[in-house]
Amino acid sequence: MAVFVDLTDKTALATFKHRSGGAAKDFIIEGVSGGVAIFDYDGDGQRDIYLVNGSTITALEGKEKPPRAALYRNLGNWKFEDVTDKAGVANERWGMGVAVGDYDNDGHADFFVGNFGVSRLYRNNGNGTFTDVAEKLGVARKGWSTGASWGDYDGDGRLDLFVPGYVDFDINNLPPNPSEAQKPGKVGQNFCQFRGVPVLCGPRGLKGEGDTLYHQKADGTFEDLSVKTNVNDPQGYYGFSSAFVHADDDSLLDLIVVNDSTPKQLYINKGDGTFEEVGYPSGVALNENGREQAGMGLAVGDYDNDGRIDFYITNFSDDSNVLYHNDGEGNFTDVTFQAGHGESTYPFLGWGTVFMDFDNDGWKDLLIANGHVYPSVDGKQWGTTYAQQLLLFRNLKNQKFERVAAAPGSALALALTARGLAIADLDGDGKLDGVVNNIDEKPTLIRNVAAGTGHWIALRLIGDVKKKSPKDAIGAVAYLTTGANRQRQDVISGASYSSHNDMILHFGLGSATKVDKLEVQWPNGSRENVDVPDIDKTLTILQGKGIVK
Template sequence: MAALRGSKKVSAAIRRNGYRPRPLMIAPHVSMRVAAGVVCLFFLAAAATAFHPPQQKPSQRKASTTRHASTSSSPTAQFADVTHAAGIDFHLTCGSLEKRYIMETMCGGIAVFDYDNDGWMDIFLVNGSTLEDLRAGKCHPSKLYRNNHDGTFTDVTVKAGLSRCGWGFGVAVGDYDNDGWEDLYVTYLKDAVLYHNNHDGTFTDVTVKGGVSNADRWGTSAAFGDYDNDGYLDLYVANYVDVDLKHLPELGSGPFCQYRGIPVSCGPRGLKGSRDRLYHNNGDGTFSDVTEKLNIDSGSYYGLGVLWLDYDKDGCLDLYVANDSSPSLLYHNDCKGGFGEVGAQAGVAYSADGREQAGMGIDSADYDNDGWPDIVKTNFSDDANNLYHNDHNGEFTDMAGPAGIGPVSIPFLGFGAKFFDFDNDGWKDIFIANGHVNPQVDKHTFGVTYAERPLLFHNLKTGKFEEIGSHSGTALARRYAARGTAVADFLNNGRQDVIMTVLDGSPVLLRNQTPAAGHWLCIKTIGKRSNRDGFGARVEIKAGGLTQYDEVRANSSFESASDPRLHFGLDNATRVDSIVVRWPSGKVDTVENEDADQELVIEEERGITARHTGAHRLPQRHSR
């Protein structure tokens, strides 16, 4: 461990100045868990020589200076666990408590979406299983909870037709047929299911018709996005490893089944990776598998996180995939229906010191309000999370160290990750759900635990963050084996709440009770020429002398989907000077001089078609 700590000192020196990594070649058969000592020796040797950190780029210097001065101290954030009071009685089953096999460590998808179009966010929780129950046909159903508009939820799973048995993992949300109602895609251990929303509170399994079964593959995260701007949502599915349930490697049975010398579940190294899938929407309720045609994931890496974003702002959605124990992938969209993988060139494939990482959850937002989307990615313990700053030229710089995110995260094993503005000051904060994969660590004095507390990073408006989670309510001070994470305004009161899943336990619904939060604006997009959800639309608002930028999406984090409405904190501003929506179709809608503290429904080429203040709202979405 001494060597490991030494390498972290070198890494910290690199990160303090920002760094675009170059790959350190590690033999593909070497596990990230096993290889740590080898990598550390390399960097200890490097530390013995003169170290000259790279000069900061103009974009990096800009991130640390702004006309908005930092507050002297972070606000008193307050999040309360209201799970039981809200009526959520879900229990996440995910294998044995010992976690003998790798699939027992990866459950926990969440979908936040408005399934019945009443204007309130509902919750779908994906359930797993155990080997014994899976073989016996015993069911651990996922659950759908309808929002009752008063802070409570009602279980409507059976009525909705979502009681399917199986070992589930992730979930994606999107209106794939543009009928005005959100559909669901759920990944399982050996397949996946596409649920069509029937407009009457029920869903129908249309997987076979849709051609998106992901047969014989273990899917984790999935995401809808219209990569060719034809007005229909396409679907990307991250697949993890090929699993033979009849011949599972036993706990501690090989070199890839050890963590710091103790026996643990095997993988992902030593197991065959499963190739991701990209399904093109044909516009008639069916999809075509274009994975091979577009040369997607030819290395069959261990996929865990999926994110559609337009990182170069050319109007075409690009794709970022977080991989476990292998390089993460960034697919640049050529706007002609194809992709080029540019992760290494763009600086988002490896760690700041050039190593492959165990990437888990990812999200994107403009954390420094410079008008360009940045990326956060969670990683394994003994490694820092990444905060990739967009340098406006097709490249990113990992600013986790200078921003104060990297060093804090090293002892934690991160999964769910979400940007959100918990205090409505106009600057995106970050929530990270943590939890180790090996419960065996609790029997040793490694300085890490199986259950871990979440991390809440408050944006100081200077390019830096302060971690305040342990002081933000008892619920955030507690430890969890957390996985999926989603953010939503469940009360329609302008405060963003958080929900995360916990292995072998209840989810945690964290109500945002932060005092003295600022004003806000919520925007719901409805496409006409573009896809109905408006996924991929780029929105810019100006209020109180601050310009903010965001992109419309639902699917990100780890195996999860969040409230698709864009939420902007306005601080002290009571009016919004302008709103510009750039649609995937190329159309642009501009709105001016709007009041704060309301939700606006903006339709493509029509502008504002509805306004909702607080909890006063009616169903408004219909087929176009």
């Protein structure tokens, strides 16, 4: 039976067409765009969708109109309205990623768009419109910005912003490209190759960019404290995805950065305004074979319900994705093959990924978006393809996963050129749905139709700004107990691949008919227990006040 069905063509999302360079994918910039965010921008309780768009070299040269991003307002019952122009969020730059965070604590969701060129910060005006305040506030990052994340790393109650940098790419000095290699008189050895076939160049051989941490000051402007906080990445790794997380559970937000073709970085918050990079000693820099991988996307979640967050990283084809189990005290072990994610992910080139309990049994499963960067793989007997299926892995509750078969005609059976992935309960039926942003194609809107799912509860957390917790509660952790099962969910901005999941915390309860205990650790480190009278609904919890609706 189908788990997900594709509803795209029945909605306004079918009118969106992503575009990123030419079909041949001659340059690395043409193959990696496509973040997506799900959030409630207008406060009506419905989750809305923002799709990042790419661009073209010709548009950057001013010779054609650039593609436009799109914001779709959720009207309910799987109906969406394109409100891009009304909201003023078309971007019209070469977009890469998006991260949502209410940086000014006014109760309206703002969002950062990482671009190639100059990035944007869209401030929510609270009336259905946005204003780009990136230049005014000091976060108009130049260069190649990718998967950003919001988080209050210094405990002042104001959200700060981390932005990874990818490649120092100059459109006025383009590297050799595969289309040129096909012309008469060209020598193949002068071009970048994959298995003897000319392909786009990079990231290896290209200069990497550093990363940027913007600290928010009391006046609402931001200052670049990348060097002072030790997260500037002087090595110039190729940054793709990031998230502020509680890696060692000391109430301070740490930071993980997933890099392409270079080691991953884990920054532990020292509590004095600086971080210590511990990627190697923690065990997350490399895989179990001691190799760097082409890290793309990032999922953060406690898959084995031991109370600690684990990391799942997507990688290039001809390599496996990697699952890092959190052993405690900031130490991680690569358990990829033991968990069933080794050979099964080898043919796929992974991007967006997320831990999600698709069947509401109380254990987090994994959804992964895939798609190659080399169109030339089609027609070759290499065991991979350019368009690829989504992967869904069911959690077997014993630290192992199994791939869920793709029912014919279902969303899991589609061949997609996927990049960004975000999830949310888009119709309020208690089951998590999703959106995939596909490069050079329309997006894929997937509805969860899994049969026999368990009970559930969803929590919207609101922090107390007066107590130095960000209002959207980024950095909060909820622990929910039913019987012997204790689950954990974290409020996180960013992650996946250049994307942003709905920040309402969704818990599957299985056959449980009540919540035995709910503990919330707020961003300021304070804890409180909350009585939960009902299940199978979404509840709003205000710090210090309990359930308010």
